[in-house]
Amino acid sequence: MEETIAELRRQLEEERQAREEAQRREEEERQAREEAERLQGEAERRLEPNTLFRLLDRCHNSLSQAIRVETDATLTTQGDATDPVNRLYPKRVVPWLDFPQLQEKIWRKFDRTGAFTSRPLFPSDTQIDYVLTNVQNRPIYSEASLRNFERDTVDNFVEKAIKALRDDEPLRYEFGIQGRVTFYDRANPSETSLEKSLEQMNLQGTRTPQRVANTRHGRGRGMGRGVAQG
Known part of the structure; x- marks a missing residue:
């Protein structure tokens, strides 16, 4: 009798352990499916196009923070950086005190024209990550490499934003963009950068400055770093 009871207890214990093992495997499989x-x-x-706010957030928090400068002087271009020849350069930098007000005017333009900022119109996270990897692997060592950094992290994305504005009829009217916006010829190294391209834009009738500052996620209200004056 005692042997029979002991055998039954053993069988019950084995069944309990088998059930627990099955439940454990089932839980692991469920977690694996959820993780997959x-x-x-x-x-x-990450393959889906980004909204304007997401693009601005990635450009500010990822691309602009990824700049690397070559610290080995033997690997950088040589010359007198304080005496530029045939270059426009600021003589002093002053605080941009009215930056928050000017930026808020820009956002109010978007508010008046519907849900443009929530539309997935801009490069995906995967595309931005590709740019980020290239930037991280290429430290700044010359004026040309600095132009390349500006082109890859600023100019290209501004160009896409301007094109999206131009393709949206209410916003094209709101921002006064007339005709086609032509950016500099990247194949011509004599062309400088986005500043020269923006001079070609016809923004007659706009009620706010042409400068649109980088912003954090949502509506950035931070002070501008400064305005260069010639």
Whole structure:
């Protein structure tokens, strides 16, 4: 009788352990499925176009923070950096005191024209990450490399933003963009950068300055760093 009871207890214990093992495997499989779904969803999301706010956030917090400067002087271009020849350069930098007010006027223009800032019109996180990797692997060592950094992290994205504004009829009217916006010829090294391109824009009738500052996620209200004066 005692042997029978002991055998039954042993069988019950084995069944309990088997159930617990099955439940453990089932839980592990469930967690693995959820993790796979999460990773797939994240990968798909990173391939989706970004909104304007997300683009600005990535440009500010990722690309602009990734700049690296070559610290080995033997690997940099040589010359007198304090005596530029045939170059426009600021003689002094002053605080941009009215920056928050000017920036808020820009955002009010978007508010008057619907949900433009929530539309997925701009490069995806995957595309931005590709630019980020290239930037991180190329330290600034010359004026040309600095222009390349500006082109890859600023000019190209501003060009896409201006094109999106031009393609939106209410915003094109709101910002006074007339005709086609032509940017500098990247194949011509004699062309400088975005500043020269912006001079070609016809923004007659606009009620706010042409300068649109970088912003953090949402509506940035920070003070501008400064305005260069010639």
